[in-house]
Amino acid sequence: MPSFDLHIVFDCADPDRVARFWMAALGGYDFPMGVPDGFATWDEWADANNIPVDQRNAGRTLVDKDRGTRPDIFFLQVPESKQVKNRVHLDIKVAPGLAADDRRTAIESEANRLTALGATVATRMDAPDGFHIIMQDPEGNEFCLA
Template identity: 85%
Template sequence: MPAFDLHIVFDCADPDRVARFWMAALGGYDFPVGVPDGFATWDEWADANGIPVDQRNRGRTLVDTERGTRPDIFFLRVPESKQVKNRVHLDIKVAQGLSADDRRTAIEAEAGRLIELGGSVAERMEDDGFHLIMRDPEGNEFCLA
């Protein structure tokens, strides 16, 4: 069986806002580089191609610019809001190999940074080793461990 590429896709109301959160949360991701020749910005290109301002935030893409090995992440605008718990979520591993006290400190410090970016803590989990269930700016759950 052939190997397939993997892309992660988030449905959201504001692709630019959610993409910027995840870009800062994960590190090493950025928007694809490369405004088309002859244009200084993507907005200039959109103006030249008649794309209305209200249609310019229909989607965003993040690519791994640091390692080049992680999947692309897409953010697509959808009309409906998130209603229930995610069936798939991301785990961000920030404390691998640390002792219990150091682990908690590292996780809480990263949570503080993500809260400043617009995230929130949904739940603190103590039962199977400390980790946090968090939410991005639109309520998508992810774990910080």
């Protein structure tokens, strides 16, 4: 059986905004390259290459610059907004090895940090397998903190 690379793709209205949220949320991710030599900004580069303003936010890519082992994440602009619950979501493990109150404290602390970045808390869950929080990114995509 061949092995395959895994990429995560988000459909969104504002790829730059959602990519910057996830870059801050996950840590260690960044855009694959900086502004090309000879240009002060990406907009300056886009102007020089005649890229229309309405096409400059068609997509963004994040790569794992910290460890180099996590999947690339793509953010693609789509015309429709999110309508229903995600069928696939990310679980961010922020409290591995912690138990009970320490685990809850670590999860709540991370939820506060992500809320300051633009996420919202959807639900706090006290489940048989432990406490976790269901959150939404700035465009409503669900993810879990566990």
